Amino acid sequence: MDAISSTIHHHITAAAAHRPAANMFPKLLALQPLAIHDSHSKPKKSSRSAVESLSHLLHLRMETPEQKLIVQQSNWNLQFDHDEKHNTPAMSPREDVSDKWREIHGSQDWESLLNPLHPWLRREIVKYGEFAQATYDAFDFDSFSEYCGSCRYRENRLFEKLGISKHGYKVSKYIYAMSHMDVPQWLERSRIAETWSKDSNWMGFVASPLFMEKPRLSVGFLSIYTSKCEATRYNKSSASEQVMEEVKRLVEIYKGRGEEVSLTITGHSLGGALALLNAYEAANTIPNLPISVISFGAPRVGNIAFRDELHQIGVKTLRVVLKQDVVPRMPGIVFNESLQKFDDFIGTLEWVYTHVGAELRLDAGSSPYLKRGLNLLGFHMLETYLHVVDGFLSTSSTYRSNARRDVALVNKYCDMLVDELRIPPCWYQRENKGLVCNAHGRWVKPRRDPEDIPSPTRDQEVHVHGIEMRESCERFESLLSV
């Protein structure tokens, strides 16, 4: 335990989500071994049909926001007065977690913190989930935008725009990923010719905390991990290299100042699987760096050898899994093997992702705010996860009555909330898709604020700044506090 509270822990976190919600599923499935299943003579009936219905339903539901509601048979009664609830701050008071931070980040494999769930750990999990959610909420998936596939905001206003500056972090670098040749439909692409980038998508960010006794760093990413191409603007280095470069840079800075540094990587769905790859690489690249992974609804990743290696190098993994979510039951991407070679693996592998680290297993049925019934997409959404985590006390308790997180967030991209709450389904949308009526009476798309236009050069400048900072901790501090 770290008893000296004045020690500054620089905690690096990677918030990884793989796609904006509106398109993630078809492409997530494209990466699964399901396609190979199809060529097998004896596919496993049960898993195939589940997968097919998932694919089918998700695809349909993605494009057809459910208008008809599943009839509520529950005798759920409104548990609060609307106005009272609406006038309650959505944030809880924050405790100083510095004394317990190593344990909260997995030093003891979360053994004694999960059931009942320690309130400090709950808050940390929600925070990391909100970092992963940020990559969905800020992603520009307007195919008529010349910035399609980028982040809608520049680094220094991302958290503010998304209302998560409360966590006290600041983005230090954006990470970009390029299309993998095997999965050509992976990226979000603009329909128009001249775009900010033809090859890359925004993938996430590296961030570090401000004004806290125990500042931390965060890294987030979205998509495929190892591709690069000299001819591109954003992927002369791969996403993997970008993350590692930035993490190494920050670790060096903080270690050079005699401070403790740790890295937590977080991600949702495929992003959760990628977080594990990132952790593996970071552990092999940077010796003696405490690394933890907190994933949400991630599919299974890797084989037994990979599991053993992760364990050996000390990567701590906490998988948050919703009982109703089928994605964590699906085989995920396989590390170090090309997709073509997947055939060799299937059948011989026991999928073992669940054995890497700890699992926080939650039941959506514990929440009185959520509809019952089958909603495969809804039960996989990250906001649904965060809502259930927020109310979780222990496996033997009901949803906690003093949960503070805004329940309305659940319905951002789906239709999961009971009607009594009167929150429209899929409500997270831009007014007129960004069109505005100009002085001449014409509906036009305003030019993006130059500050928010992606630029590999500007990223480079930020980076160079960072390197200069190594020579001057004071100047670095001032950069962080801008």
Added chain:
Amino acid sequence: MDAISSTIHHHITAAAAHRPAANMFPKLLALQPLAIHDSHSKPKKSSRSAVESLSHLLHLRMETPEQKLIVQQSNWNLQFDHDEKHNTPAMSPREDVSDKWREIHGSQDWESLLNPLHPWLRREIVKYGEFAQATYDAFDFDSFSEYCGSCRYRENRLFEKLGISKHGYKVSKYIYAMSHMDVPQWLERSRIAETWSKDSNWMGFVASPLFMEKPRLSVGFLSIYTSKCEATRYNKSSASEQVMEEVKRLVEIYKGRGEEVSLTITGHSLGGALALLNAYEAANTIPNLPISVISFGAPRVGNIAFRDELHQIGVKTLRVVLKQDVVPRMPGIVFNESLQKFDDFIGTLEWVYTHVGAELRLDAGSSPYLKRGLNLLGFHMLETYLHVVDGFLSTSSTYRSNARRDVALVNKYCDMLVDELRIPPCWYQRENKGLVCNAHGRWVKPRRDPEDIPSPTRDQEVHVHGIEMRESCERFESLLSV
């Protein structure tokens, strides 16, 4: 011809559209005789399959805004510089149509005005179309709103909110319709218990022009025409009675002042069919009132007897029909016959709606801005009609190069514009579906501005005002100019 330009023509117009766009088709079809077709032993193959695909496609397209584009084979080149076009006022200069108003409103059955299309008539058609469009754009179809099914704005700000106050009209009365027992799914209903009305939907408006040498009145309606119920708040009188009462009231006022009055009724789709019923009733109720109907994409209505009677009483009808739109080819509702009795008619009737008055037949292929290919919904949308009308010169001409109407409007509820224009499909949407983040960090639906809350009492007050006005033209003038 009216040579005395100081004569004031009070022109009453009924802008009728039947439903908000997002839900109109399944319910429109529910009113068609198609269901009766089904019970026939020998349905007409071609029309049935067309209808089935329409129903199927429309239903799907309604709920699944098309993301994939039909590949453009056209060699269409961008015909204008974007910025230049965006800086061109969307309005053309207005001429004084007073000398020609009788002819423009059908006194000569539009014989010499359609091909080539007289520019003044084009402008009148677009104006009436925009009145009909207003009932779509302002309709509250949020099923979680307690005002679901009402107009989102009160009478005195409807046109301003929709950007059509340029036409110089002022709403004098809103019209409400109630659910027809035979078509229980007709109305838009709120999912929540306490609502502004359980039985009625906003249906349209009566309006009159301001500050013009030749002011006119407008009436608009949306839905079923003749139902009423003493127990309801909004339909103690039927929509039909509400319209007639208001029209009669205004006609009396203007006639009492020695002024000329005329009535034009306009509507889109089923609203166009209902406009004809309204015209029939008005002609039989108010003697010597010149009445014209301008409909857009309306299905066929009525039988030979109805046609003959309309003709005899002097109702002038101009049907605007898009060649690619299948709805005008479909049989519509039958006047004076219950839906159950429809069986008696089918087969013995020659559908003759096209013989009532004149037809302005347009080809969407004339517009270089519209996608080719099959888009049944898109070709039926009122905004598509208005776009094609705006560019129509004659059957032998191409789309006029000096058309001023904003092309972007076409994509409000569909995906009809070529990619080069960069206008997102289905872009007409509210920011976060009306939710706002309050000071406590919670997403809530703000209470509707009390001014915009529907109230049968307030409507009554407006009405009473109107009656008092009969005794004082000056006071009436001041009401109009408020």
